[in-house]
Amino acid sequence: MNILITSIGSFSAKATIESIRKNFNAYIYGCNSTQAEWIYTSTLIDKFYCIPSSEKQTLYMESILSICTLHNIELLIPLTDAEIDILNKHRNYFESLGVILCMPSQNTIEHSRDKYKVYEFFKSDDFVKTINSFELTDIHISKTIFPLIAKPKTGRSSQGIVKINNPSEFELYLKCIEQNNVFVQEFITGDIWVADVVRQSSNEETVVVTRKELTRTINGAGITVEINQNIDIISSTKKIVDKLNLNGCINIEFIVSPKGIYLMDINPRFSAGVAFSNISGYDMVKNHLLCFMGMNIDKKTSFKKCIATRHYEETIMSDIQ
Secondary structure, eight states: EEEEEEEETTTTTHHHHHHHHOOOOEEEEEEEESGGGGGGGGGGGSSEEEOTTTTTTHHHHHHHHHHHHHHHHHHEEEOSSHHHHHHHHHHHHHHHHEEEESSSHHHHHHTSSSSHHHHHHTTOSSSSSEEEEGGGGGGGGGGSSSSSEEEEETOOOTTTTTEEEEEHHHHHHHSSSSSSEEEEOOOOSSSEEEEEEEEEEEEEEEEEEEEEEEOOOTSSSSEEEEEEOOOOHHHHHHHHHHHHHHOOEEEEEEEEEEEEEEEEEESSSSOTHHHHHHHOOOOHHHHHHHHTTOOHHHOOOOOOOOOEEEOOOOOOOOOOO
């Protein structure tokens, strides 16, 4: 089986590659917009390609399609939001090549990637609390309670998120941004919880692993976490993915505050910390692929409770003459 993994420099790449090695007889191709010597995970795959960034959409698509054609790729696994956005627009090309895109359906992605649409889609449901959200044009400064959080509607990795503390900062913010791609939310403090969830749409079998993020990077990637099953978050997650008719693995972020549990973001891809779910005893990557291979996912209800952290190790990638 020939598999292509994109953006192998991302946080979830190592766990993805290791799971495929363990569970499938596959030849693994990988690509990234930086050269192989700059990415440790390039040493873990069978063949690497340096391709244009997804910001250069046409060149990016040409490169991905070329790799798929040249190597008869059967499964394509995108690891970042930006790539999922592009691939979602061009599903027909991959269908014509017989390549299975291992990512959620077009409908699921459309109701996940736009963060304001997420709010609108779920705000009337009884099973999940959404954070009060507003278009910029709906904000009346004299009636608004600050602080607010401003977010790009289709942002990624916490990029572009700004805390606005008062009316003066809000007026300044309006002068600095493209208003039609931004919205604002009520500012809520609390613990960040992440739910990694895999759901098989054919039989609605669903498995959720939850963790509280104790320390995070500035881009929102968990560094140290408490892996523990939060029953309320699991219940909300299952209802959310049922409404989305999810097939495959995604991650959902929640804020747990004294006021309750609030849906924060839905990310239609592996979480940066998917390895944490894997070490809890449930292989999210393996079961994600099973969803697209027409095979039943593993059923499991018992998970390891623990504090887990990332660690980094220096590696020589090449010598300099």
